Amino acid sequence: MSxxxxxxxxxxxxxxxxxxxxxxxxxxxxxxxxxMPYLWIVMTGLMDREAATASTPTWFFKPTFxxxxxxxxxxxxxxxxMNSTIVAVASTFFSVVIGMFCAYALARYDFTGRDDVSFxxxxxxxxxxxxxxxxxxxxxxxxxxxxxxxxxxxxYTAMQLPFVVWMLTGYFRDIPKRYEESAMVDGDTWFQAFRxxxxxxxMPSITATSIFVMILSWNEFAFATFLTSIEAKTMPPSIMxxxxxxxxxxxxxxxxxxxxxxxxxxxVLIMQRQLISGLSQGVVKE
Amino acid sequence: xxxxxxxxxxxxxxxxxxxxxxxxxxVFPWVLMAPTLIILVGIGIYPFLYALNIASQNIILSKPYxxxxxxxxxxxxxxxxxxxxxxxxxxTLLFTIEAxxxxxxxxxxxxxxxxxxxxxxxxxxxxxxxxxxxxPLVAALIWRYMFFPGAGLVTHYVGGLSxxxxxxxxxxxxxxxxxxxxxxxxxxxxxxxxxxxMLSAGLxxxxxxxxxxxxxxGASAWRVFWTIxxxxxxPAILIAVVxxxxxxxxxxxxxxxxxxxxxxxxxxxxxxxxxKTGLEFFDASKAAALSLLMMMVIIVMSxxxxxxxxxxxxxxx
Numbered sequence: 348m349s350x351x352x353x354x355x356x357x358x359x360x361x362x363x364x365x366x367x368x369x370x371x372x373x374x375x376x377x378x379x380x381x382x383m384p385y386l387w388i389v390m391t392g393l394m395d396r397e398a399a400t401a402s403t404p405t406w407f408f409k410p411t412f413x414x415x416x417x418x419x420x421x422x423x424x425x426x427x428x429m430n431s432t433i434v435a436v437a438s439t440f441f442s443v444v445i446g447m448f449c450a451y452a453l454a455r456y457d458f459t460g461r462d463d464v465s466f467x468x469x470x471x472x473x474x475x476x477x478x479x480x481x482x483x484x485x486x487x488x489x490x491x492x493x494x495x496x497x498x499x500x501x502x503y504t505a506m507q508l509p510f511v512v513w514m515l516t517g518y519f520r521d522i523p524k525r526y527e528e529s530a531m532v533d534g535d536t537w538f539q540a541f542r543x544x545x546x547x548x549x550m551p552s553i554t555a556t557s558i559f560v561m562i563l564s565w566n567e568f569a570f571a572t573f574l575t576s577i578e579a580k581t582m583p584p585s586i587m588x589x590x591x592x593x594x595x596x597x598x599x600x601x602x603x604x605x606x607x608x609x610x611x612x613x614x615v616l617i618m619q620r621q622l623i624s625g626l627s628q629g630v631v632k633e
Numbered sequence: 634x635x636x637x638x639x640x641x642x643x644x645x646x647x648x649x650x651x652x653x654x655x656x657x658x659x660v661f662p663w664v665l666m667a668p669t670l671i672i673l674v675g676i677g678i679y680p681f682l683y684a685l686n687i688a689s690q691n692i693i694l695s696k697p698y699x700x701x702x703x704x705x706x707x708x709x710x711x712x713x714x715x716x717x718x719x720x721x722x723x724x725t726l727l728f729t730i731e732a733x734x735x736x737x738x739x740x741x742x743x744x745x746x747x748x749x750x751x752x753x754x755x756x757x758x759x760x761x762x763x764x765x766x767x768x769p770l771v772a773a774l775i776w777r778y779m780f781f782p783g784a785g786l787v788t789h790y791v792g793g794l795s796x797x798x799x800x801x802x803x804x805x806x807x808x809x810x811x812x813x814x815x816x817x818x819x820x821x822x823x824x825x826x827x828x829x830x831m832l833s834a835g836l837x838x839x840x841x842x843x844x845x846x847x848x849x850x851g852a853s854a855w856r857v858f859w860t861i862x863x864x865x866x867x868p869a870i871l872i873a874v875v876x877x878x879x880x881x882x883x884x885x886x887x888x889x890x891x892x893x894x895x896x897x898x899x900x901x902x903x904x905x906x907x908x909k910t911g912l913e914f915f916d917a918s919k920a921a922a923l924s925l926l927m928m929m930v931i932i933v934m935s936x937x938x939x940x941x942x943x944x945x946x947x948x949x950x
Contacts, residue, residue, distance in 0.1 A: 367749065370746050370749055370751065371751070374743075374746060374751065374757055375757075377743060377761055378760035380822070381760055381761050381762075381763055381764050381822065381826065382760045383786070384764075384775045384776065384779055384786075384822075385763050387775075387778075387779070388771075388778060391778070445668045445672065448665040448666070448668065448669070449665060449668070449669035449670070452661075452662035452663075452665035452666045453662075453666070456658060456662035458658075458662050458663075461662075464666065466935075466936070468673060469875070469935065470677075470928075470932055470935075471673050471676075471677040472879055473879055473882075473883075473928055473931045473932060474677070474680065474924065474928055475885075475903075475904050475907060475924055475927055475928075476883070476885065477885070477904065477907050477908050477911055477912070477924070478680070478684060478907065478921070478924030478925075478927070478928075479680035479684075479924075480911075481683075481917065482679060482680040482683035482684070483676075483680060485683075486679065501676075504672065505672045505673060505675070505676035505677070506676075508669055508672060508673060510876070512669060513876070514872070517872065521838075536655075537655035562766060566767075566768035566769060566770075568768065569885060569886075582768075583768050583770050583771075586768075586771065587770065590774075595774070595778075597778060604767075604775070607768060607771065608766060608767060608768075608771070612759075612763070612766055615762060615766055616759055619755060619759060619762075620755075622830070623758075623830075623833065623834065623837070624837075626833075626834030
């Protein structure tokens, strides 16, 4: 049963009862509050400099691509866009594939120190980034990883592992062990059983977790600022560099926001069904 | 997919690999966890030991001529007697607890509303999720823009309304008390969608049977919520609240972009204090000691939360 099925249970095709109107009022209000600031910055991205710096909000204006021209042609921001894409996709892939096995072990086996390992993994997400900046910087300098995509990929993989492990452990626990066991009785090795039985059942949850991790990696700012300068610079520090000089140039910021959010908004729009059903997968258990 | 060599090792090498293989229930989980643990030790333990080492000295990066000493626990002692530290701790705890509390209840409320049949639910869900998708940096900049004096949407319309009513402009970011609440508001705006998503998923995985039984018994909606929904939602609540608390505790971009810890030090959280100490005053040793104290606070908070939650879950079962 997925999230969508729940609606079907609660709502036969009958027409909506008017007593539900307050639900719509609340939800539409939340939609408005959540979406309005984004819409506003997107609009600003299409304004020229004059309209963007007006002293009162401007609602009607002739859209221009001035800010996009500045970012793409003059500053070459698409190179940073490519960096962001490579780093986010690669670190998502590695953290999910590596963390998956750890989560499986934590969910399936009852060994001494399991809870301690699980909590220790989580503590790795607690250190404030500023605190580990200097040692990471020095390590990267020694290993010649400064300003490389490889360095960021390794770091982000490590940063996302605790989240992946914690998310997936719960989902692995919900998949009954006997499916695998019966596959292994039929002569499959452990890995074959894992690949053919457990993995397909886990796929929705893995997809949902990947979407989360992708969002976090794509958006990471603090480390990207300090560990990259030219070659491997990703989108978030670029936005900061191009739109904020002596003062903030709002229309350039707006255009940059469109560029940095477009892939994620589209991605979540397409994957929304998988996101919700994957996160709510704990229903395989009867 | 990645090939796991230990698991699918050919038979002739079995003598060694089989000791690590799936048949060995004691060792095999450690084999599976090894890559994760090695990476986390590499990236996690080293910075930790480094900070521990630096914190026991008196290094100020901008004054390399100061002779270095082993000062033991002096840096921690210094912080303990520093009113700035206690003030920042109070601000951080207030920010974290208030923000996560509001986010939890709003997120849960929204998730419960979406349990009903709603036309266009998937479109509306995207609108609601937008803040979570934005980079925290961008969210902070957007709200700085919204609160910009004059042309900002909030300052123009909300402030304009308040002026029209005779209250004058509202000092959203310049009043010490209001500034922290404004930051909490933006954090709630940004992260309620996360709670909503996690709790929606939790709600969807609750089986139907208990509800049907409750309906037959004629239990009130309030009772159903507290005796069925909340206990069964515990695993989802645990993970959502722990993750959110950890992240709220070290909120960075939002505060630096919107107030830089001001006015005065009204919104200086531990993380902002840490940034100032380390990257403005270059007092590396004090910064390291501070970061370790921060880590201790958050570890204790999460540990207590997980313990309380787990024990309650066991009782409920």
